[in-house]
Amino acid sequence: MTRYIIRRLLQFVPVILISTLIVYALVFAMPGDPIRALAGDRPMSDAVRETLREQYNLDDPFFVQYAKYLWGIISAGDFGTTFNGRPVSDLIAQRLPVTATLALVTFVIQTIMGIIAGILAALYRDRFFDRFVQVATVTMVALPTLVIAFLMQLVFGLNLGLFPIAGINDGLISYILPALAMASVSTGILARLVRSELLDSLTSDYVRTATAKGMKRTRVVTRHGLRNSLIPAVTFIGADLASMMAGSIVVEAIFNLPGLGEQVYRSIQAQEGTVVVGIVTLFVIFFVLINLIVDILYGLLDPRIRYE
Amino acid sequence: MHVKNSSRRRRATGAVAVTAAAALVLSACGGGDDNGGGDNGEAAQGVEGGGTVSAYNCEPQFLVPGNSTEVCGSWVLDSLFTGLVQTDLETNEPMPGVAESWDTEDNQTWTFTLGEDWTFHDGEEITAQTFVDTYNWVVDPDNAQQSANFFDNFVGYQEVVDGDAEEMEGVRAVDDYTLEIELTEPFSPLPDMLTYTAFYPMPSVAYEDIEAFEQAPVGNGRYMMDGEWEHDVQIAVERFEDWAGEDPGLPQRIEWKMYTDIETAYLDVQSGNLDILDAAPPNRRATVESDFGENYADFDTSSFTYMGLPLYQEEFQDVDVRHALSMAIDRQAIIDAIFDGAQTPAANIIPPALSDAGEGNCEFCEYDPEAAKELYEEAGGPTDLTIYFNSGAGHEEWVEAVSNQWQQNLGVENVEFESLDFAQYLALHDEKEVTGPYRLGWSLSYPSAQYAMEPIYATGASSNYAGYSNEEFDDLINEANAETDPDTAAEMYTEAEAILLEDMPVIPMWFSNYLVVHSDRVDGDSIFMDQATYTHLEDVVVTEE
Numbered sequence: 001m002t003r004y005i006i007r008r009l010l011q012f013v014p015v016i017l018i019s020t021l022i023v024y025a026l027v028f029a030m031p032g033d034p035i036r037a038l039a040g041d042r043p044m045s046d047a048v049r050e051t052l053r054e055q056y057n058l059d060d061p062f063f064v065q066y067a068k069y070l071w072g073i074i075s076a077g078d079f080g081t082t083f084n085g086r087p088v089s090d091l092i093a094q095r096l097p098v099t100a101t102l103a104l105v106t107f108v109i110q111t112i113m114g115i116i117a118g119i120l121a122a123l124y125r126d127r128f129f130d131r132f133v134q135v136a137t138v139t140m141v142a143l144p145t146l147v148i149a150f151l152m153q154l155v156f157g158l159n160l161g162l163f164p165i166a167g168i169n170d171g172l173i174s175y176i177l178p179a180l181a182m183a184s185v186s187t188g189i190l191a192r193l194v195r196s197e198l199l200d201s202l203t204s205d206y207v208r209t210a211t212a213k214g215m216k217r218t219r220v221v222t223r224h225g226l227r228n229s230l231i232p233a234v235t236f237i238g239a240d241l242a243s244m245m246a247g248s249i250v251v252e253a254i255f256n257l258p259g260l261g262e263q264v265y266r267s268i269q270a271q272e273g274t275v276v277v278g279i280v281t282l283f284v285i286f287f288v289l290i291n292l293i294v295d296i297l298y299g300l301l302d303p304r305i306r307y308e
Numbered sequence: 309m310h311v312k313n314s315s316r317r318r319r320a321t322g323a324v325a326v327t328a329a330a331a332l333v334l335s336a337c338g339g340g341d342d343n344g345g346g347d348n349g350e351a352a353q354g355v356e357g358g359g360t361v362s363a364y365n366c367e368p369q370f371l372v373p374g375n376s377t378e379v380c381g382s383w384v385l386d387s388l389f390t391g392l393v394q395t396d397l398e399t400n401e402p403m404p405g406v407a408e409s410w411d412t413e414d415n416q417t418w419t420f421t422l423g424e425d426w427t428f429h430d431g432e433e434i435t436a437q438t439f440v441d442t443y444n445w446v447v448d449p450d451n452a453q454q455s456a457n458f459f460d461n462f463v464g465y466q467e468v469v470d471g472d473a474e475e476m477e478g479v480r481a482v483d484d485y486t487l488e489i490e491l492t493e494p495f496s497p498l499p500d501m502l503t504y505t506a507f508y509p510m511p512s513v514a515y516e517d518i519e520a521f522e523q524a525p526v527g528n529g530r531y532m533m534d535g536e537w538e539h540d541v542q543i544a545v546e547r548f549e550d551w552a553g554e555d556p557g558l559p560q561r562i563e564w565k566m567y568t569d570i571e572t573a574y575l576d577v578q579s580g581n582l583d584i585l586d587a588a589p590p591n592r593r594a595t596v597e598s599d600f601g602e603n604y605a606d607f608d609t610s611s612f613t614y615m616g617l618p619l620y621q622e623e624f625q626d627v628d629v630r631h632a633l634s635m636a637i638d639r640q641a642i643i644d645a646i647f648d649g650a651q652t653p654a655a656n657i658i659p660p661a662l663s664d665a666g667e668g669n670c671e672f673c674e675y676d677p678e679a680a681k682e683l684y685e686e687a688g689g690p691t692d693l694t695i696y697f698n699s700g701a702g703h704e705e706w707v708e709a710v711s712n713q714w715q716q717n718l719g720v721e722n723v724e725f726e727s728l729d730f731a732q733y734l735a736l737h738d739e740k741e742v743t744g745p746y747r748l749g750w751s752l753s754y755p756s757a758q759y760a761m762e763p764i765y766a767t768g769a770s771s772n773y774a775g776y777s778n779e780e781f782d783d784l785i786n787e788a789n790a791e792t793d794p795d796t797a798a799e800m801y802t803e804a805e806a807i808l809l810e811d812m813p814v815i816p817m818w819f820s821n822y823l824v825v826h827s828d829r830v831d832g833d834s835i836f837m838d839q840a841t842y843t844h845l846e847d848v849v850v851t852e853e
Contacts, residue, residue: 030731030732031731031732031735032728032729032730032731032732032733032734032735033731033734033735034731036731036734036735036738037729037730037731037734038369038377038454039377039454040377040378041748041749041750041771042377042753042763042770042771043734043770043771044377044454044455044456044457045456045457045460045469047449047456047469048449048452048453048454048456048457050449051449051450051452052452055452083369084369084370085370085519085522086539091539094539094540095540153572153575154575157575157579158575158578158579161579164581165572165575165576165579165581166567166569166572166573166575166576167541167565167576168541252568253568253569254569254571254572255572256567256568256569256572256573258539258540258541258566258568262568266568269700269729271731
């Protein structure tokens with residue numbers, strides 16, 4: 001197991017190198033001069049423009065720029081600066097907690113709600129609660145996050161005044177509406193997934209055997225039914241969590257949360273290569289890490305899966 | 309809809325007030341609470357107001373005066389700093405700032421007499437040398453300040469840029485409170501220009517560590533930083549009780565809250581979490597009355613939108629083609645349909661707030677489809693047009709509406725759109741590769757008819773994207789810049805404007821209106837947005853805590 005984890009961690013190095021290279025190349029390929037755009041309708045003087053281009057290594061060929069960027073990280077832990085002169089590491093340090101909190105709250109909400117709704121729907125199959133979950137989840141999956149976000153803002157924020165509409169000034173409670181908005185689609189999918197998987201396993205032979213042996217209903221459901229139906233759910237939750245950082249762009253913008261997603265969107269527009277690469281790399285690391293954790297969890301859920 | 313215009317104003321300060329007036333104000337106001345404890349006569353006048361006002365802002369790019377070229381940063385800096393000269397918001401004329409008075413014989417060598425009570429928020433005294441140091445620092449290419457070229461008509465600017473000199477010869481401290489500025493050419497709008505952000509003084513602490521300075525700028529303005537600039541969250545300032553000017557700010561505290569989404573800010577004002585949103589989304593105009601009742605106002609500004617024509621392309625060199633293109637646009641119809649009426653159709657180049665011509669005198673800005681069609685056909689205007697605009701900035705709809713009108717009214721057959729992001733868009737202009745009408749805008753960094761024209765239309769000027777060149781126009785501008793009598797100068801600028809409206813290197817479209825909404829906590833009558841789109845938070849009256 002340890003060897004397996006070490007091997008997987010080593011694989012991160014080329015993955016990260018290649019992904020930064022690709023992202024850097026994409027930003028580099030964008031036409032136009034970002035320094036020129038910084039000034040707007042009224043151009044800055046050539047002297048200033050040259051100084052700034054030199055400062056950001058923009059006149060170097062691509063590989064030289066990339067090499068300077070990498071060397072900065074390795075030699076001095078310097079992730080570069082934004083065109084406004086802020087260190088990218090500061091920017092990330094400031095924004096990561098916001099996105100991480102949002103992801104975590106979303107994760108907790110969707111996991112708890114999705115799994116519980118799925119289990120109950122499966123246990124009370126075709127009864128009122130099941131029907132309700134089915135209709136509710138279809139609606140949640142069908143409505144785009146954007147629409148749900150605005151609805152939440154309008155109903156719970158403005159009309160009922162239960163939650164803050166925007167910003168992070170009220171602590172954890174500020175994250176509830178955005179997290180609900182972000183969780184809604186996944187909660188719907190997860191509930192339906194758990195329901196159908198659990199129904200499958202509840203009608204399988206080993207469950208019938210367990211029931212026939214006189215085992216308690218709760219034990220049958222939790223130990224035999226649920227445990228086997230959770231593997232697809234864990235896969236889904238993992239993939240979803242991994243993509244959540246990137247998915248936070250829309251929600252962060254609507255709820256005015258100063259997180260990473262919102263920053264990456266703005267930096268792409270401004271062609272701030274170093275910022276985009278820094279944040280996207282973080283997303284990549286996060287993605288591969290979560291995948292590793294999911295793979296390890298498989299082994300815990302299903303002893304037949306072993307890693308060498 | 310109640311429209312407020314620039315003439316409404318709480319401040320009754322006349323054009324050029326003298327120090328004696330301050331003494332008068334002092335005795336008239338009497339007492340009052342002065343918790344700053346300043347023993348300095350002028351600053352100790354009783355200040356009413358108080359309370360905290362919060363306002364929407366976008367995240368500033370920079371908070372160093374010489375480097376701030378956009379509204380978000382310059383708005384904050386406007387509270388933190390006071391330049392040599394300020395703008396009288398009632399008349400848009402220059403009035404004393406740090407300089408009590410100024411004098412020139414020839415519009416070329418200017419002498420500024422500074423007030424003796426000015427200090428920075430950290431107590432450092434402001435003298436003529438302060439300005440000499442600041443200006444030289446801003447111009448120094450090593451500091452890469454974006455506004456450096458606002459100094460390009462100062463004697464010695466070029467030498468510093470070329471690295472041949474350390475300091476500009478044209479900025480001199482004659483004594484502690486006398487500053488002399490010498491220009492390469494006569495330039496009557498200098499006092500107007502000095503009101504701009506780039507000309508604010510900086511304290512010596514700024515040069516020690518400019519990055520640290522930017523996080524909490526120490527200025528000499530009505531307000532001082534409270535804590536650091538919290539990026540993307542907020543900037544908070546407190547009233548500077550020792551401010552040496554005559555009309556201190558009213559609120560005790562101003563908080564700018566940064567939002568990425570204006571819709572969110574709109575809802576926050578509605579729910580009372582935010583006091584002022586000065587750029588309410590145009591699509592809310594239809595519902596603003598039901599959303600806010602009386603709590604909104606509309607302001608005309610100098611923010612100018614135009615359709616430029618690349619004169620370096622053959623098909624746009626015929627002036628009749630340009631006239632026809634302009635006459636074929638029904639500006640009011642577009643404004644009503646797309647902007648809910650929130651723009652003022654432009655029949656001028658100089659913004660109405662600064663213009664003697666008032667409503668404008670543009671013969672070819674009148675909508676006249678028949679005459680336009682005739683003119684266009686006679687002149688053999690192009691049947692295929694490519695229209696350029698920058699993407700993602702809300703220009704799609706109206707540019708399409710303009711193209712529809714050209715198709716309908718002029719018999720243009722094929723229209724293609726080139727929508728590019730801003731960096732690419734500007735690159736295309738710099739390379740002179742634009743082949744059709746293009747959208748651009750202009751807003752006034754300082755309130756002067758000169759600035760509304762010279763940078764865009766003078767031969768070889770920095771923002772002359774049309775490639776326009778007219779000797780008569782250039783001469784008129786130069787003469788007006790040299791003219792010592794302001795009224796004669798104003799006439800000359802109006803004459804120069806007439807040439808532009810006849811030659812039509814760009815088609816004037818409109819000047820923007822801004823919709824300002826506010827909460828119940830502030831007095832709506834005290835909210836004022838000037839022609840440059842700055843809302844003057846220092847004048848806002850907070851009615852409840």
